[in-house]
Amino acid sequence: MVLSVIISAFIYQDSPRLLNALLGVSAIGFGVFVLRKLVAPPLDLLLYALLGLFFLDRLREIAHALPLTTRLLFSFELLAASVFLFWFYRSKKVAARVAAGDVAVFQKIHRVLPIAAGILLIALVANVVGLVDLSLLLGGTVLRASYLALVLYTAAQIINSVIAFALRVEPFTRLNAVRTSRSLIRANIMRAVNWAAIFVWLIAVLRMLALQDRVFGLISTVWNAGFTIGALNITVGNIVAFAIAIWLAFLASRFMRFLLEEDVYPRMDLGGGVSYAISSVFHYLILVGGFVLAILAVGFEFSQFAFIAGAIGVGIGFGMQTIVNNFVSGLILLFERPVKVGDSVQIGQHIGTLKSIGLRASVVRKIDGSDVIVPNSQLISEEVINWTLSDDKRRIDIPFGVAYGTDPARVKELISPIAISREGVLTDPEPQTLFIGLGDSALNFELRFWTIDPDGWVRLRSEMVGEIYNTLNAAGIEIPFPQRDVHIKRNLE
Numbered sequence: 001m002v003l004s005v006i007i008s009a010f011i012y013q014d015s016p017r018l019l020n021a022l023l024g025v026s027a028i029g030f031g032v033f034v035l036r037k038l039v040a041p042p043l044d045l046l047l048y049a050l051l052g053l054f055f056l057d058r059l060r061e062i063a064h065a066l067p068l069t070t071r072l073l074f075s076f077e078l079l080a081a082s083v084f085l086f087w088f089y090r091s092k093k094v095a096a097r098v099a100a101g102d103v104a105v106f107q108k109i110h111r112v113l114p115i116a117a118g119i120l121l122i123a124l125v126a127n128v129v130g131l132v133d134l135s136l137l138l139g140g141t142v143l144r145a146s147y148l149a150l151v152l153y154t155a156a157q158i159i160n161s162v163i164a165f166a167l168r169v170e171p172f173t174r175l176n177a178v179r180t181s182r183s184l185i186r187a188n189i190m191r192a193v194n195w196a197a198i199f200v201w202l203i204a205v206l207r208m209l210a211l212q213d214r215v216f217g218l219i220s221t222v223w224n225a226g227f228t229i230g231a232l233n234i235t236v237g238n239i240v241a242f243a244i245a246i247w248l249a250f251l252a253s254r255f256m257r258f259l260l261e262e263d264v265y266p267r268m269d270l271g272g273g274v275s276y277a278i279s280s281v282f283h284y285l286i287l288v289g290g291f292v293l294a295i296l297a298v299g300f301e302f303s304q305f306a307f308i309a310g311a312i313g314v315g316i317g318f319g320m321q322t323i324v325n326n327f328v329s330g331l332i333l334l335f336e337r338p339v340k341v342g343d344s345v346q347i348g349q350h351i352g353t354l355k356s357i358g359l360r361a362s363v364v365r366k367i368d369g370s371d372v373i374v375p376n377s378q379l380i381s382e383e384v385i386n387w388t389l390s391d392d393k394r395r396i397d398i399p400f401g402v403a404y405g406t407d408p409a410r411v412k413e414l415i416s417p418i419a420i421s422r423e424g425v426l427t428d429p430e431p432q433t434l435f436i437g438l439g440d441s442a443l444n445f446e447l448r449f450w451t452i453d454p455d456g457w458v459r460l461r462s463e464m465v466g467e468i469y470n471t472l473n474a475a476g477i478e479i480p481f482p483q484r485d486v487h488i489k490r491n492l493e
Helices: 002-011 017-035 044-062 067-090 092-096 100-129 132-166 176-180 182-208 212-224 236-267 272-298 302-319 321-336 376-381 408-420 457-474
Strands: 226-229 232-235 344-347 350-357 361-366 371-375 394-402 432-438 443-451
Touching (some): 182 212, 236 272, 321 361, 321 376, 371 376, 394 457, 408 432, 408 443
Antiparallel strands (some): 226 232, 344 350, 361 371
């Protein structure tokens, strides 16, 4: 109903005044009826005040054939509106009744009230001294802008309710993205609706002030202003279009990755590396497409674009070899997947988890919490140990020694059960205690066992070393340390 009234005002601009009045009263009345259930006291007083002012406005419009009556009604309307706004702004009782959830809205309205009241008072004075046209322009614009804001706000609240209902029924409830991010989707849609309502309100206010053509003309002049480089003419509009195209490309990329991660990947048996690779490829493709559209929006032709691409190629050949090498290496990592996001890797002396594969470099989170930035080309051209390429199993080796004279069989009997009974140690393959050699000062053994916890293996290894020491110490088995015998020979001559 509200939308129908708004649309009919633009379609039937020459409709009878009585019909316009009835339609307007219906729209405002419906808006007050809807919003009074959504707006808590004392903000509802504004709704009732607007409804009363609108009735006076419609009476004035119907009585347009009686100039004096119309002028008196308008003066009374301006006076009543000014007094009400002044009271609402100054009243401490009104401020005390504001609910906690409406404080932000009340503060915004509170900032606007003095401006609106001031304009209405100026319009009242102008009407009294005979400047009727100025009074109608100022006072009428404030009142009609308020009515329109009420109608648009009502329409936005109705759309909000429809969206909330739609997101809770089929077929939308079948989507994982809706079930897990319903509030986020609703908030983003309402943000777009609110901006659209603000845009409509601004256009309508400019039209009320008879400034629409002038403002649009000024915007058109600024939009077409620019400069020329050779055969290429670049305007402010081209630059704005370029920025908007890039911004839309980023939004489209975020939306695509959101749908993939929330609704597509959970339905498919994909590893983290595969899903990350698909998301990254879509991200790059959308950004490249957005960049091409942005270049075309600036005014480049395909022949000029090819020339620029050639120039960029020459620049790459001379000064950007490393960057391109890392970029291509990143693509190889995404498609070939020798390492994937989430893998436990060792690159040189750095051991940690691969957190991300970027455009130029990848990030490895080390065990100590630091992040190492590794160029993508290094992951391709140098030796990389991937502890979780095929599975998450990891073998832990703990070397230790006992004193000469200790029975090796007894050492194995004491140490092997420690790993077998330990939580986090796999029983297949079975833990082993190996007698690996005769050292200079000790009999050398090594405990080998497997774990499936790639993140907690350091803690597990530390606990097992402590268990080995306690077990050997309790059994009276000495853990030797290197000893050296020094023989001093004297020269007898």
